[in-house]
Amino acid sequence: MRVAVFGILPFSDLIKEGFKKLGHKISNENPDIIYSNDPVGYQDAIFLKDRYPKAYLILNVLDIPWHFPNVEKQFQVLIKRFFNKADNISAISHKVKKDLEKFFDKKISNKIQVIYNPIKDVYYDEKIQKDNLFLYVGRANDPIKRFNLVRDTLQKIKDGTKNLKICGTENPGFGNYLGYVSDEELNKIYNSTKYVFLTSKAEGIGLSMIEAMICGSIPIACSDNQTAKEFLPPDFICEPNVQSIVNHIEKLNKEYDTKRKLAIGLGKKYKEQFDKGNIAKN
Secondary structure, rough: OEEEEOOOOOHHHHHHHHHHHHHEEEEEOOOOEEEEEHHHHHHHHHHHHHHHOOOEEEEEEEOOOOOOOOOHHHHHHHHHHHHHHHOOEEEEHHHHHHHOOOOOOHHHHHHOOOOOOOOOOOOOOOOOOOOEEEEEEEEEEEEHOOOHHHHHHHHOOOOOHHHHEEEOOOOOOOOOOOOOOOOOHHHHHHEEEEEEOOOOOOOOOHHHHHHHHHOOOOOEEOOOOHHHHHHOHHHHHHHHHHHHHHHHHHHHHHHHHHHHHHHHHHHHHHHHHHHHHHHHOO
């Protein structure tokens, strides 16, 4: 097949790699499938659909940012401009699908497919020693991520601040900020870390918690993050307040080897489930 892929990086590139892995060709010329994983690519996808009306158009939704002003009104615009022209709609988690169902009638809602975002090429390396305590991956300055919970928690833990590494495009001015790192370096950091924070109030999927478990690290997420509940056992979830997170870390420390085995077991499952080839196949 010929597949055209649009949308936000790095996921659109990973999806392209997934289709190539399956033996398909990435091309905007007479494609069989047109796929956009995010609104930044919807317009290009629609233009190509108009040019090749026989192509099957799939528009994906990463998240509904409920904390944005007038989000419902803005999404209605997306429905009129883009979704009404799509052959199918996908969502990256059951939580996002549930959010989408609020905007569509039952006939359309039943057709929404859950197709996860692919993970980066991370893997478990048992040879790497756990010489780092804490890691945060993502947009640290986005209010919905609640990095303040990480900062305030580690200020209550001995040497917590100096044992935090942060990877991403935003420097919160706290801990050891590494900036944007390569996939190879990120894999090493995941494997060398004991705990990975995902303190967000909401996530479309929260891939850092998935990648953490794949690499044998324990994620720490909050109970008001519905997506975390979709993928994590209660063992890795606590209340969204500083003292609860501190207590949770203390509890995990007492049975770390057992909980780490639980993370590694889930990581093996998710490594296959979130593989870019399987995502493309879905």
